[in-house]
Amino acid sequence: LVGFPNVGKSTLLSVVSKAQPKIANYHFTTLFPNLGVVWVEDGVSFVMADIPGIIEGASEGAGLGHDFLRHVDRCRLLIHVVDVSGSEGRDPVEDFDAINAELSQYSPDLATRPQIVAANKADILPPDSDNLERLRAHVEAKGYTLVKISAAAHQGTAELVKKAAEMLSVLPPVTVYEPEYVPKAPVIDASAPLDIHREDDGTWIVESTWLRQVMGNVNFADYESRMWFDKVLRDNGFFQKLEEAGIQDGDTVSLYDFEFEYQR
Secondary structure: OOOOOOOOHHHHHHOOOOOOOOOOOOOOOOOOEEEEEEEEEEEEEEEEEEEEEEEEEHHHOOOOOHHHHHOOOOOOOOOEEOOOOOOOOOOOOHHHHHHHHEEEEEOOOHOOOOOOEEEEEEHHHOOOHHHHHHHHHHHHOOEEEEEEEOOOOOOOOHHHHHHHHHHHOOOOOOOOOOOOOOOOOOOOOOOOOOEEEEOOOEEEEOOOHHHHHHHHOOOOOHHHHHHHHHHHHHHHHHHHHHHHHHHOOOEEEEEEEEEEEEEO
């Protein structure tokens, strides 16, 4: 599933499979792919991946662009979810073209990857809107199939998964890539206490011998490395101790040469 943030990808996955992705009405609810097995009929099933919302500039690394797009590259078939309701003031045709441009710029192979266009939120399409008709004409002219759906209302989803299964049955197997070596995560001894104090300008300074070791093993340009960093901090009570010290949302936290805005 690909598309802009908040177009209904997670809702669709939850409806057609038993996956339970986090769903909320704000952008970037999904920060890593959620997988669900879609059962179509006896002996027919496939795995659907809810890829985090792509934004313009993702192919150049904007947002978490490269982290998101490399997951798309592993899929044989793309279901391009587009919000046709205009509920956020967006134009579905422009959104469709923008996402395809990012896919193409990231990898020329993705420009020719088979797609089904899922025109989502059709149940809240204003009566006087021509969004659906314009999008249908636009994508069909490019050789794509459009399926009108409402994931929230469970409308058209059965037709969508049947069409996906039909296309997958004749598509070639996914390309097998050589596995990349992933070094074992370092063992962190977090027994040393954290030194937490607040500067006059409101910045929270946190220091510790184990924290310095953690910082030396994080590549902040890499998504998995950032997730490991977050896990180590949470597992060792870093955020809990900050909250006990009185930190508030929006406060700045400084860890040696790294700063971030605290949000619960």
